[in-house]
Amino acid sequence: MSGHSEYGGSGSGAGGGGPRSPRGPGSSKNSGPGGPVTVLDGYVPVIDLSAAGTAIAGTPNARTATARTAVAGTDTGSDCGAGRLAVARAIGNACENSGFFTVVGHGVPQELVDDMYGKTEEFFTAPRKEKERAAGGPGTCGFRSSAGSAAKSMGVEAPADLCEIFTANVLGDHGADVRARYGDESAPWTRANVWPSQPAGFRDTWHAYMREMERLGRELMRLFALALGLDEEFFEDKVDRHVSTVVANFYYPQNRPPLPGQLRKGPHTDWGNLTILHQDDIGGLQVRYGESGWRDVPFVPGGFVINIGDMMAFWTGGRWVSTLHRVLNPERGHDRSRLSLPFFHMPNHDAVVEPLAQLGSPGADAGPVEAPGSNAGAVPATTPGQWYRDKMAATFS
Numbered sequence: 018m019s020g021h022s023e024y025g026g027s028g029s030g031a032g033g034g035g036p037r038s039p040r041g042p043g044s045s046k047n048s049g050p051g052g053p054v055t056v057l058d059g060y061v062p063v064i065d066l067s068a069a070g071t072a073i074a075g076t077p078n079a080r081t082a083t084a085r086t087a088v089a090g091t092d093t094g095s096d097c098g099a100g101r102l103a104v105a106r107a108i109g110n111a112c113e114n115s116g117f118f119t120v121v122g123h124g125v126p127q128e129l130v131d132d133m134y135g136k137t138e139e140f141f142t143a144p145r146k147e148k149e150r151a152a153g154g155p156g157t158c159g160f161r162s163s164a165g166s167a168a169k170s171m172g173v174e175a176p177a178d179l180c181e182i183f184t185a186n187v188l189g190d191h192g193a194d195v196r197a198r199y200g201d202e203s204a205p206w207t208r209a210n211v212w213p214s215q216p217a218g219f220r221d222t223w224h225a226y227m228r229e230m231e232r233l234g235r236e237l238m239r240l241f242a243l244a245l246g247l248d249e250e251f252f253e254d255k256v257d258r259h260v261s262t263v264v265a266n267f268y269y270p271q272n273r274p275p276l277p278g279q280l281r282k283g284p285h286t287d288w289g290n291l292t293i294l295h296q297d298d299i300g301g302l303q304v305r306y307g308e309s310g311w312r313d314v315p316f317v318p319g320g321f322v323i324n325i326g327d328m329m330a331f332w333t334g335g336r337w338v339s340t341l342h343r344v345l346n347p348e349r350g351h352d353r354s355r356l357s358l359p360f361f362h363m364p365n366h367d368a369v370v371e372p373l374a375q376l377g378s379p380g381a382d383a384g385p386v387e388a389p390g391s392n393a394g395a396v397p398a399t400t401p402g403q404w405y406r407d408k409m410a411a412t413f414s
């Protein structure tokens with residue numbers, strides 16, 4: 018489990034005003050046919066997707082009919098429909114509460130995750146000049162020795178995060194002409210991928226991992242639709258040409274004390290739709306709890322941490338929350354690196370994203386989420402391309 022005791026840092030631990038709608042631990046009400054789908058309840062619940070049939074090979078379409086009747090409240094006999102609905106409900110509760118949950122039973126092969134970790138760690142621990150061979154520039158992905166400060170995206174001045182990154186996106190291996198169809202250079206997903214030649218097989222492993230993340234991302238969007246009381250296919254035509262990105266965050270050992278305010282990753286929210294994150298057992302990831310507290314997001318063997326980003330919060334009219342998170346520094350003397358792999362799922366670059374009217378009004382203490390740079394009275398609709406441009410302008414202007 019996460020090395021909780023290895024982590025210091027001010028403000029850690031529960032405190033503050035509490036989450037928007039607190040739920041006590043261990044009180045799962047969501048049961049699928051094979052048992053509870055909420056394996057561990059709490060602020061970041063662990064949800065077992067196997068009751069939803071997520072791990073079943075093949076397309077999710079086969080499950081659609083049963084799930085749809087389940088949502089309409091008429092399904093009493095279908096295991097798959099009832100299980101899917103239970104999973105969707107658990108997801109919906111988590112997205113309203115913390116915006117974070119961990120999934121198991123997702124069907125992503127552990128050998129692939131292990132291979133991804135092995136190759137990616139080998140890349141980051143190679144000599145600097147090797148890594149620089151796969152260095153990214155303004156229009157390319159690849160290696161960056163620093164991604165700057167995540168807190169800066171929240172308007173907070175802080176020293177650069179203690180983290181190197183490697184990035185690749187799902188469009189990045191297409192030619193420039195194809196990539197240009199997905200927006201201008203302000204959209205990070207139009208950047209070309211840059212692959213290292215060492216370790217051998219790096220690119221193939223990353224591609225295989227991307228395919229699995231695509232499958233899981235699509236499945237989560239289907240479950241999100243069910244959780245929101247929509248047709249399971251509601252998001253399909255908005256994410257079928259998604260422009261997602263995989264990032265490896267390499268938090269190197271800290272040989273000298275961090276600067277004041279410097280973290281492995283400063284407090285930030287994710288900008289996009291949803292994030293599928295794999296973390297290792299080193300620990301340090303925390304999610305905001307209440308006004309000023311933080312909760313650890315523990316390592317769950319075989320699990321992926323899912324969180325929704327600002328765009329999904331906007332899409333749900335503020336009903337679901339995109340919550341601040343950060344990665345603490347290790348205590349002095351702890352000399353291990355940490356590796357995390359977020360998959361930032363972004364819908365089609367031109368999908369129309371507007372607050373879903375049919376969801377009703379948000380909770381009493383939540384307001385609608387404004388699009389960045391929106392004018393009062395303007396029609397609150399955007400696209401991922403526009404969203405990103407506005408976010409960048411709001412952050413760096």
Ligand SMILES: O=C(O)CCC(=O)C(=O)O
Nearest residue numbers: 266282296302344357359
């Ligand atoms: O490393 C982690 O656990 C979290 C990383 C993160 O929040 C991000 O890359 O946006």
Ligand SMILES: [Fe+2]
Nearest residue numbers: 285286287342
């Ligand atoms: Fe993040």
